[in-house]
Amino acid sequence: MPKLVTVLREGYRFGDFRADFIAGLTVAIVALPLSMALAIASGTTPDKGLITAVVAGFLISAFGGSRFQIGGPTGAFVVVVFNVIAVHGYDGLVIASAMAGIMLIGAGLLRVGTYIKYIPEPVVTGFTAGIAVIIATSQIKDFLGLSMTSEPAEFIEKVMALGAALPGITPQTVAVALGSLGLIVFLRGHRPNWPGFLIAVVLAAALVWLFQLPTDTIGTRFAGLEPTFAAPALPEFTMQRLIVLFPSAFTIAFLAGVESLLSAMVADSMTGRRHRSNGELVAQGIANCASAAVGGLPVTGAIARTATNIRAGARGPIAGMLHAVFILGFMLFAWPLATYIPLAALAAVLLVVAWNMSEIDKFRHMMKAPAGDRAVLLITFALTVLVDLTVAIEVGVVLAAFLFMHRMSEAVEVQSHLHLIDEDVSDSSPRDFVPMQEYELPEGVAASLIRGPFFFGVAMRLGETLDRIGATPKVLIVRMRAVPIIDATGVTALQTMIDRCERNGTKVIVTALQPQPARVLADMGVLARVTRATDFASAIEMSKKMVTEG
Structure with a gap:
């Protein structure tokens, strides 16, 4: 109108x-x-x-x-x-x-x-x-x-x-x-x-x-x-x-x-x-x-x-x-x-x-921003003047997108204090599992905490969760209360982890899903393959029964 x-x-x-x-x-x-x-x-x-x-x-x-x-x-x-x-x-x-x-x-x-x-x-x-x-x-x-x-x-x-x-x-x-x-x-x-x-x-x-x-x-x-x-x-x-x-x-x-x-x-x-x-x-x-x-x-x-x-x-x-x-x-x-x-x-x-x-005042102000933002600003400016406006816009937007993904990935954690995107390390480096401190997990039960938007920039590292745990658990609890959004790549990564758990005989419990992740996971058929729990305490009680039953 x-x-x-x-x-x-x-x-x-x-x-x-x-x-x-x-x-x-x-x-x-x-x-x-x-x-x-x-x-x-x-x-x-x-x-x-x-x-x-x-x-x-x-x-x-x-x-x-x-x-x-x-x-x-x-x-x-x-x-x-x-x-x-x-x-x-x-x-x-x-x-x-x-x-x-x-x-x-x-x-x-x-x-x-x-x-x-x-x-x-x-x-x-x-x-x-x-x-x-x-x-x-x-x-x-x-x-x-x-x-x-x-x-x-x-x-x-x-x-x-x-x-x-x-x-x-x-x-x-x-x-x-x-x-x-x-x-x-x-x-x-x-x-x-x-x-x-x-x-x-x-x-x-x-x-x-x-x-x-x-x-x-x-x-x-x-x-x-x-x-x-x-x-x-x-x-x-x-x-x-x-x-x-x-x-x-x-x-x-x-x-x-x-x-x-x-x-x-x-x-x-x-x-x-x-x-x-x-x-x-x-x-x-x-x-x-x-x-x-x-x-x-x-x-x-x-x-x-x-x-x-x-x-x-x-x-x-x-x-x-x-x-x-x-x-x-x-x-x-x-x-x-x-x-x-x-x-x-x-x-x-x-x-x-x-x-x-x-x-010029805004340009000077932007030069006080973090290094990544300054790089995007100067590269876009230089390409506009020296190369071509179309190239400058394309490169600037792509660089800004990568910068955003990197920053978002740093805000996402799996387990306590373990970032999905971390420094490159040798394959022989130890990957110690840090157990949840607020609850005592039963024998044969492991838990994983995901915190932050679960999108394609960090989803590829989800598979490392089981590597960090070490021994194959009978039940894996995936805590997702702190995940506000999930995209298709995040769903695929979660699905891949579920496939691996099923091959190893590990049952998966997902706790405290927020509305958007719950809707997306349901639409893409993932929720039918896992057990849902309202909170972590309920998931622990459910895991005890699963371990006992077999």
Whole structure:
């Protein structure tokens, strides 16, 4: 259910519309220069950014699961969009965006939104900071007015090429860029409620026109450009092309899902409201498909614009829809003015965006985390900058998963003070069985205690329990009161131990099962092979009878 429906059902009055009108206009003023700057940084034309903000921004607000989400092009996509266009052309980007949209719709319908929010923080911080570095590097050329026949896509080669071109710095361009950057920083510190990006861009454009400064503008770089909406259509594609573009499409879908849900969570923390994760993913999917159909760029929820929307007094999704309408009005009636905007001013805007994305304070804070988290953070950051965003995300998530499994395995014990995952030892090393201290076990009865989540990361060592016991007991009591969850691998390990006990004539008693392990073990047919006891004391009494009977 879109939040727009919820808001309208609650009763939408003129006062609400007036508040949303002001908020929508405020956000549009912020989004105008950003949308053009991000499109240029992505390797395409500024009108693509505006088209994206209009179509996708309207649809995300209309169908989204957050009252205050503002959607559009964001810095997170700059790297992947630039690479896709460079390798596969703009048609490739359109196909990848449409594929990503379908993935997001499917993820929402399958209710995956709840789980996307649990991407480890070191991974998110690492690739976000890496993207910030790449964006900042990509703006050096326009910031300094360098003359380069071609700009390499690879980071190291790009830095070397920029270094070689430094003697060609244009003083007028640097002055415009530094002036714009200084004004933005000044306004942020002294007039935070003013639209600093727009003011800086407008003043820079006015000065360049007034003094006829020899610096690149949107009009000189993109001569004859007129923003138009393409008729809804997809380029021709083949199965082979879909396979080649799948990694890029997955990266777009992943970034759109993660950033939109992070943005929605920020909005919730600011307003006390609750968003609908899966509804938000469906809206992001619809918006990306629609943006691809009209020749736009990939989109997601924009955290800064969403926060601006809330601070401006928005009451609901109509503010986001109006922000798209205002941008459309600019495209229809004021586009000629955009041709005077200097690219150096937009480069200054993007440098500020990159600085905000880097979240340097969070990065420093994460560097105080345990060594494993620091390793995930730095590896993800380095791979994002030096290799590829897709590889960085894949490796970062896998490393974080291994780190999580290792930590969970250290929390699981079998017997008293015997960890399932322990240091490698020689096969000849003694494995002494530590008996339970709180009860005296009858002759021929052994007991094993499992404490902690019993999952695939630790299940493989369960078989060592009988090795530690030594002599084959007549009855084995498996204490599972402290096992909150069990997965299929844990069940298989338990089943393997039961098989071994049956071959040796050992009967198995399982005590104090919690609801989830009891349900899983019953569904997988394991409980039918063992005897259940409510607690350890009952299991001891049952074991005495079993030993006596034979």
